[in-house]
Amino acid sequence: MAVCIAVIAKENYPLYIRSVPTQGELKFHYTVHTSLDVVEEKISGVGKALADQRELYLGLLYPTEDYKVYGYVTNSKVKFVIVVDSSNASLRDNEIRSMFRKLHNSFTDVMCNPFYNPGDPIQSKSVFFCAHTLSIFYVTIH
Amino acid sequence: MDPGSAAGSGGTFLSLSDSEQRCYSGLYALCQPDSLGNPAAGKVADLFRASQLPAETLHQVTEVCGAKRLGFFGCGQLYVALKLMAAAQAGLPVRLESITGELPLPVFVGITNELEMRYANHPSANESQPHILGSGPGSAPRPPADRPVPRHPDTSMDKQEAWSPPRSPGVSPPRSPSAYRNYPYAAQRNGTDTLLAYDGKVPSRPSVPQENSSPSHYSLKPQPEPPVITRAGSVERLVERAEADYSDDPWRITEEQREYYTIQFRSLQPDLSALIVGTVAKNFFTKSKLPIPELSHIWELSDVDKDGALTFPEFCTAFHLIVARKNGFLLPETLPATLRPGFVEPGVVTAPPSEATQPLIVFDDNMRPGANQLEMCSSGLQMTSRPGVTAKQDTRDESRKPEFSPKRIPDLHEKPIQRVSTLKPDSPQELDANMKSRTRPRSYSSTSIDDAMKKVEEPPTPPPRPQKTHSRASSLDLNKLFQQSSQGGKSVWLPPPPALPPRPPAAQIFSFMPGSEKSSQKAVHQPNFADFSKFSEEETIVTAALSTEDLAPKSDSTVVQQGHAPQKPVRRKLHPESLSATPPLTTPYSAATMTKPTQRPPPKQKREIQMAIRKNRETNAVLTRLNSELQQQLKVVHRERVTLESQLELLRPVAST
Numbered sequence: 001m002a003v004c005i006a007v008i009a010k011e012n013y014p015l016y017i018r019s020v021p022t023q024g025e026l027k028f029h030y031t032v033h034t035s036l037d038v039v040e041e042k043i044s045g046v047g048k049a050l051a052d053q054r055e056l057y058l059g060l061l062y063p064t065e066d067y068k069v070y071g072y073v074t075n076s077k078v079k080f081v082i083v084v085d086s087s088n089a090s091l092r093d094n095e096i097r098s099m100f101r102k103l104h105n106s107f108t109d110v111m112c113n114p115f116y117n118p119g120d121p122i123q124s125k126s127v128f129f130c131a132h133t134l135s136i137f138y139v140t141i142h
Numbered sequence: 143m144d145p146g147s148a149a150g151s152g153g154t155f156l157s158l159s160d161s162e163q164r165c166y167s168g169l170y171a172l173c174q175p176d177s178l179g180n181p182a183a184g185k186v187a188d189l190f191r192a193s194q195l196p197a198e199t200l201h202q203v204t205e206v207c208g209a210k211r212l213g214f215f216g217c218g219q220l221y222v223a224l225k226l227m228a229a230a231q232a233g234l235p236v237r238l239e240s241i242t243g244e245l246p247l248p249v250f251v252g253i254t255n256e257l258e259m260r261y262a263n264h265p266s267a268n269e270s271q272p273h274i275l276g277s278g279p280g281s282a283p284r285p286p287a288d289r290p291v292p293r294h295p296d297t298s299m300d301k302q303e304a305w306s307p308p309r310s311p312g313v314s315p316p317r318s319p320s321a322y323r324n325y326p327y328a329a330q331r332n333g334t335d336t337l338l339a340y341d342g343k344v345p346s347r348p349s350v351p352q353e354n355s356s357p358s359h360y361s362l363k364p365q366p367e368p369p370v371i372t373r374a375g376s377v378e379r380l381v382e383r384a385e386a387d388y389s390d391d392p393w394r395i396t397e398e399q400r401e402y403y404t405i406q407f408r409s410l411q412p413d414l415s416a417l418i419v420g421t422v423a424k425n426f427f428t429k430s431k432l433p434i435p436e437l438s439h440i441w442e443l444s445d446v447d448k449d450g451a452l453t454f455p456e457f458c459t460a461f462h463l464i465v466a467r468k469n470g471f472l473l474p475e476t477l478p479a480t481l482r483p484g485f486v487e488p489g490v491v492t493a494p495p496s497e498a499t500q501p502l503i504v505f506d507d508n509m510r511p512g513a514n515q516l517e518m519c520s521s522g523l524q525m526t527s528r529p530g531v532t533a534k535q536d537t538r539d540e541s542r543k544p545e546f547s548p549k550r551i552p553d554l555h556e557k558p559i560q561r562v563s564t565l566k567p568d569s570p571q572e573l574d575a576n577m578k579s580r581t582r583p584r585s586y587s588s589t590s591i592d593d594a595m596k597k598v599e600e601p602p603t604p605p606p607r608p609q610k611t612h613s614r615a616s617s618l619d620l621n622k623l624f625q626q627s628s629q630g631g632k633s634v635w636l637p638p639p640p641a642l643p644p645r646p647p648a649a650q651i652f653s654f655m656p657g658s659e660k661s662s663q664k665a666v667h668q669p670n671f672a673d674f675s676k677f678s679e680e681e682t683i684v685t686a687a688l689s690t691e692d693l694a695p696k697s698d699s700t701v702v703q704q705g706h707a708p709q710k711p712v713r714r715k716l717h718p719e720s721l722s723a724t725p726p727l728t729t730p731y732s733a734a735t736m737t738k739p740t741q742r743p744p745p746k747q748k749r750e751i752q753m754a755i756r757k758n759r760e761t762n763a764v765l766t767r768l769n770s771e772l773q774q775q776l777k778v779v780h781r782e783r784v785t786l787e788s789q790l791e792l793l794r795p796v797a798s799t
Contacts, residue, residue: 112450114420115427115438123435 001091002099002137003067004028004083007107009119010076012036016122018130019083020137032081035061035069039079042071056104057097072100080104082136099136106132165247166224173220186215186223187470192250193227202236203227393478395462403458417451423460430464436473440464443477 006028007016017032019025038061058071065086072080080103084091106129110116122129173185190200207215207222215223226236232246395403404414410426411418418426427437444460445452452460459481467473 109442109448112420112445112448113438113441114424114450115434115441123438 001085002082003085004032004081005103005133005136006032006081006083007103007122008032008036008079008081010078011119012079014121015078015119016129016133018133018137028083031064031067031069031083035071035081036079038062038069039071039073039081043073043077057100059093070096070100072104074104074107078107080107102132102136162225162228162247166221169224169250170217170220173215183214183471184469186220189250190223190227190470193231194249195227195230199230199236200227203230206236206238393462393466393474394480395458399462399465400458403461404454406461407454407457414454417449417453418457420450420452423452423457427460427464430468432464432467436467437464439473440467443473444481446477446482 001020003021004017004019004025006014006018009015014029014032017025017029019028039058042058042061056072056074058073061069061071061081063069063086067086068084070082070084072082074080080100082096082099082103084096110122110129111118116122169189173182173189190203193200195203203223203226206226207219222238226238228247230236231249406426407414407418410422423441424437427440428434430437432440440460440463443463444456446456447453459477462481463473
């Protein structure tokens with residue numbers, strides 16, 4: 001079960017962070033922030049190769065005892081980070097990929113909105129985006 | 143209308159005195175209750191606004207009366223809300239407990255009578271508009287303008303002078319009047335004006351009797367009688383109805399609204415089946431002065447295919463949502479079914495659309511500024527509310543057919559955006575410009591033709607012959623083009639092409655045609671031959687050619703013809719000379735050709751003809767190319783001219799002020 005979803009802009013500032021247990025958010029913010037280093041490391045390593053060959057899904061960035069962090073980067077260097085509770089061991093990679101895919105689709109929908117300036121934080125007014133992210137939070141609860 | 147029961151339906155027991163009952167009934171009727179008995183949300187919003195209570199108080203009122211819970215104002219909620227507003231105005235806290243007792247009637251500022259709006263009170267409406275504009279967007283959802291219920295007895299007629307232009311309350315049938323009011327039907331700006339600017343309109347605080355007086359006010363005016371009567375009847379009908387179908391659904395698009403949306407769509411994108419790109423739509427909707435997050439939300443709701451562009455149904459949806467929002471409806475979280483692009487609306491034209499029409503009006507103000515931009519500019523570019531609105535309305539009414547009533551004062555900054563929406567108003571001017579520009583070359587060519595005619599002293603050549611079209615010089619061609627255009631309706635008169643590539647075949651043809659006199663037909667078919675040496679003799683040749691009109695295919699004439707033909711490419715470059723020369727050349731040439739065919743020797747005929755045909759084709763191709771290039775240039779120039787003219791117009795009032 002995803003406990004935190006974050007969308008980070010190209011310049012490595014967060015566009016959207018949402019945690020499910022709203023307490024202890026700071027911890028997840030910190031986790032996401034530190035995971036950015038891992039993301040950078042992964043994309044910089046592959047960047048030397050053809051960019052379009054680069055896998056958008058970065059996979060498990062690093063596990064801790066409490067949770068796992070997965071990363072995903074778009075072609076415009078917007079990063080998605082999902083923090084998953086380690087207790088839910090049955091989460092397969094495909095599920096994580098599907099979560100990222102949904103996130104990416106919602107994000108592109110937000111981008112399509114001409115009233116959204118890229119680089120702005122994704123407001124809670126972007127109802128569909130929030131709804132979709134929440135669905136990501138809860139859809140994995142089997 | 144039973145206030146007690148209505149209040150009871152709202153979940154609160156309200157005790158209303160007689161005067162309160164009267165007043166509230168009147169206000170309720172003003173709110174254009176639909177068949178369900180629910181007042182129009184837009185009207186309720188106006189009512190709220192007219193109460194001149196702070197927004198927070200109004201929010202509280204909305205919450206307490208239960209409308210927030212319900213999501214709309216039912217009859218009962220309206221009564222409770224009215225009572226709460228009376229309490230608030232009396233200084234009591236907005237609580238249900240405060241309204242159990244007798245309270246002074248709530249005072250609504252600027253509650254207007256739609257009927258009155260229809261006529262005379264335009265100036266006040268105009269004045270109110272600026273105020274409305276300022277207060278409109280930010281205000282909490284307020285009750286719509288109170289419509290004076292005609293049938294309510296009015297106790298204080300003396301307060302009528304405080305009326306702002308009345309707004310037609312529009313119970314179902316009257317709804318259409320209000321709807322029309324909203325639309326740019328000239329006389330009905332007032333309706334939207336009142337919608338927009340409730341607050342600022344009437345400085346004095348009309349007491350409740352004022353609303354009651356509006357009916358009397360109505361009665362004073364002869365015109366509103368019929369609508370008043372209908373309204374009264376419909377109000378009573380609606381009032382007594384307990385629940386009805388949601389025909390007053392604010393999320394439905396009426397036919398009038400759809401027409402309006404269509405017009406707006408066309409102003410952005412002439413093709414109804416095409417898309418409006420996101421940036422264009424963004425600029426357009428930003429003019430509505432809604433906050434960006436709300437516009438973003440509206441976009442999210444309406445762009446169902448998430449492609450960053452709006453199809454026509456999506457555009458209607460978005461527009462409608464904006465209109466609704468401007469009238470105080472809170473945006474839904476999801477798209478209502480009636481607004482989905484696939485929804486087919488069974489043409490609701492009756493009462494229900496009242497809110498819709500009202501918002502429409504408001505929004506129109508916002509959107510219309512572009513359309514009225516030109517008029518605005520011409521009227522002095524009053525971007526401030528009052529004069530601009532007036533001017534807008536006036537000009538708009540004059541210029542537009544399905545005009546929508548009062549518009550917001552257009553933003554000067556929106557000018558460039560409005561350029562898009564002002565395409566329509568621009569078009570008349572553009573057309574004029576086009577006509578002027580077109581006629582100018584026409585006149586030019588005509589004068590040259592006239593000169594040529596005088597020189598030739600004979601009627602212009604008959605309808606273009608193939609041989610003539612490939613006449614040699616470009617100028618000659620242009621003359622022919624002009625003739626063709628006058629015959630064929632070609633609208634663009636291109637000035638002699640500045641620089642045409644020399645015709646390649648000319649040289650070849652020249653070699654081919656050694657200027658044999660015998661080939662009168664050759665001369666006929668090979669106009670491309672460039673006999674440069676003969677160019678200087680053109681004038682004399684022309685006169686000589688004149689004499690060859692009748693049959694005698696003199697060798698001179700043929701030579702002349704050939705000379706003319708070869709000079710064609712040269713002529714292209716020597717426009718001034720050729721222009722005058724070509725018509726004469728044309729005419730004698732045609733005359734010669736007329737005579738020539740009869741004398742062509744058969745053996746050479748085919749070859750000559752084929753050569754001529756080939757040459758003609760080449761000439762045609764070249765000229766077509768030239769034509770298209772010049773037309774493109776013309777378009778560019780036209781565009782520039784339009785922009786410059788519009789800039790000039792914009793600058794003119796500024797310079798004058």
